[in-house]
Amino acid sequence: MKIEQYLSQLLYRYQCVTVPGFGAFLTEFQSAQLDESSHSFYPPKKLISFNPYLKNNDGLLANHLAQAEKMSYEIAVNAIQNEVSHWKTKIQEFGYFSIKNIGEFSLNAEKNLVFVPVDQINYLKESFGLSSFVSPSVKREVYKELVETIEEKAPIALTPERRRKFSALKYAAIFTISLGLMGVVGYKLYENYLNQIEQETLIVQSNVQKKINQKIQEATFFIDNPLPSVTLTVASEKRPYHVVAGAFRLESNAENAYNSLLKLGFKAKRLPPNKHGLHPVLYGSYTSYSEARQAMNDIQKLDNKDAWLLIQE
Template identity: 45%
Template sequence: MQLETYISDLLYRYECVTIPEFGTFLTQRASAAIDDATNTFYPPKKTVSFNEQIQKNDGLLAHYIADVEKIPFEVANEKIAKRVNSIKSYLTQGETITFKNIGDITFNSEGKILFEPAYSLNYLTDSFGLSQLVSPTVSREVYKTEVEAIEKVIPLTVTPEKRKARPYFKYAAVALIALTVGGLVSSKYYVEQIEQHNQLAQEKAFQQLDAKIEQATFNLNPLPAITLNVTKQSGNYHVVAGAFRVEDNCESIISELKAQGFNARTIGANKYGLHEVVYGSYETAEEALIILRDVRKNQNEDAWLLVKDLDAVTE
């Protein structure tokens, strides 16, 4: 039994997944981060940890295995217990147990569990499609030395003695103030003329539009009624096939999935501007996870589960 596969499926949806009589995998949301030393940008993610103190069976893992494999709940618990005994046996022999896409578990010298998380998979569904980004170093030129050298050659300071020796500075300042005031007055007048012109043009356009609408109202011919058979999808659990920057690309993917028998559709753009295409939407998490498991096993290992309340979308 590939226990790590079932655990990995559940980590997308839940913050903790317990292996009875062994321990619990915990997830915690981590914000986006920047490594100043390497200029690397990391997207938001879920960090995974392990706590061997939490071993009480909450039934989550066993229920999921029972639903996927179509076996009784008690048989699923027996399979988990058998797998746990095998894991403990390998650990006591000094071997490392690898949970794919989750991390490695070993025993230390004191017989305590050490967990080293793997970072190959981001369990935060909001960050789907985002990866780390390395930015090139920004080079900044410093001009302070050049400016100091220029000031030594061309003094920029006007001292009181220089103002007395050059009285035309005073008249130049007066002229500058006069030009500024005159420019402001003429600019204000010009802006008022433009606004008045735009207002008249807008009123004229509205009059022409009203006339055309009135004329079109009397020339409309009644159209035959059309009856549409509309099928609505509902449910807050969506199995996502992919997200696309260009919305037109969604149509071909939806056509392919419908040809394979899925009730595929697009559920709009997420907060990153990516248009999401789903295999289908489902009322319960159990139903959606069963479909997700089958899709990832047979068709698309990158498919993921989105839990989101959406308005019903007609197809």
Template identity: 45%
Template sequence: MQLETYISDLLYRYECVTIPEFGAFLTQRVSATIEATTNTFHAPKKVVSFNEQIQQNDGLLAHYIADVEKIPFELANRKIAKRVKLLKSYLTQGETLTFKNIGDIVFNDEGKILFEPTYHLNYLTDSFGLSEFVTPTVTREVYKKEAEAIEKVIPIAITPEKRQSKSYLKYAAVALIALTIGGFGASKYYVNQIETHNQLAQRQATQQLDSKIQQATFNLNPFPAITLNVTKQTGNYHIVAGAFRVEGNCDKKVKQLKSDGFSARKIGANKYGLHQVVYASYEGRIDALKSLRNIKKTHNSDAWLLVKKLD
């Protein structure tokens, strides 16, 4: 029994997944962060922790296993108990328990459980498609200091003698202003002429079109009726193939998946503005999970299940 796979599935939707008589995996939402030393931006995520004090069976894990494996609830509980007994024996022997995409558990020197989470998978579905990125350091302050140093070495000043010798500049300025005003008046006159021409041309074109419409005779021949069988996908369980910032890439992904035999479609953009593409939508959770496992094995290991009621 792949216990870590079932736990990983549940961590997308629940904040606490308990393994009876062993402990519980907890998730806590963390906002986007920036590492000042490396200028790395990290998307919002769920941080996973482990609490060995929470061991009471809430039935969540057993019910999920029973639904997926189509077995009775009591049998699922017995399977979990058997696996827990094996996990505890590994811990007492000093071995490290590795839960794929979740973290590692080991006993310390005092006999207490230590948990080291892994960050290979972001369980916050709102952040799907967002990855970390690094931005270069802004160096504006460095350039400012260099400019100040140059000003100290090479001062720029205008002496009274130079100002007197450049008296002709004021006449050039007056001439420039006069040319600007004249040019503005000519430009305004030209724009008005163009606007008048466009209005006349548009009026003539409209009159010609009305005349042709009045003279035209339309002969509409009835075409045979065509019946199209369109299957509308419904359900609140959607297997997400990807999310794209550019909608054109979203359309390409839908076309590609349809050519592979999937009932792919777009389900709109999430709150981050990313356009989402799904392999298919399902009414039942069990059918959706079976299809998700098959897609992960054969087509896309990064596919995930979105539970959402679409408008």
């Protein structure tokens, strides 16, 4: 049974989709990009990467396959195992194989898996309908240089004014000075009028304020129904990203693992049993994906290479 389409459906909704016995596909948000050399614009998208060390079955892919194909959970797990066996056979015989709409796998010189994701599909739901486009460069004409060139070449002619126009200019100047003097006198009268109105307004406001103060001093206040006290509560910080040490069928095994992590200094936690009856034990919980991813990488290097990331929406 082909499981490529079900992997693609889950990558739109989740940041980590594990294929049991093979590895996990991880998605990471990338903001919009601009390539200045080619004048190309690219919308935001999800970058797909592959982690071969996350092989434990978290039930996500198997449950989705069982619901889509209307089969039992056990049959879905067997179908995934058969498909993984087919992938491993192809990589051993041909040295490469591809998963439709996800990417291509190949073996390098050290016989390690190398994953190259496809770039034609954007798994970010918020970017649905957006595609990359190329915008030609904007050509701007330099008008300033053209104007400066014209000014340098254009001659400026100075024509002396004839003396007969002096009389008209003289009378125009006298008329202008007269208007200026009338304006100054009028402005002084208007300013004195405004000052008088402002002084009368201040006197009235002062009398009103005195009466208000007198009424306040004579008044007596009674509060029959005081307001109830307000209690402020601070919402606890959400930590939806968990680094999982393991999920155990027996609760006693989960408790032993939990106590061992506490002794090692981890802020270990236990989650309630999931719908498969497994008891998850956590190294710790985190508020951001990047912080949880870094903690998982450190734990895989120092303590447990099979530690994996659980995201609770």
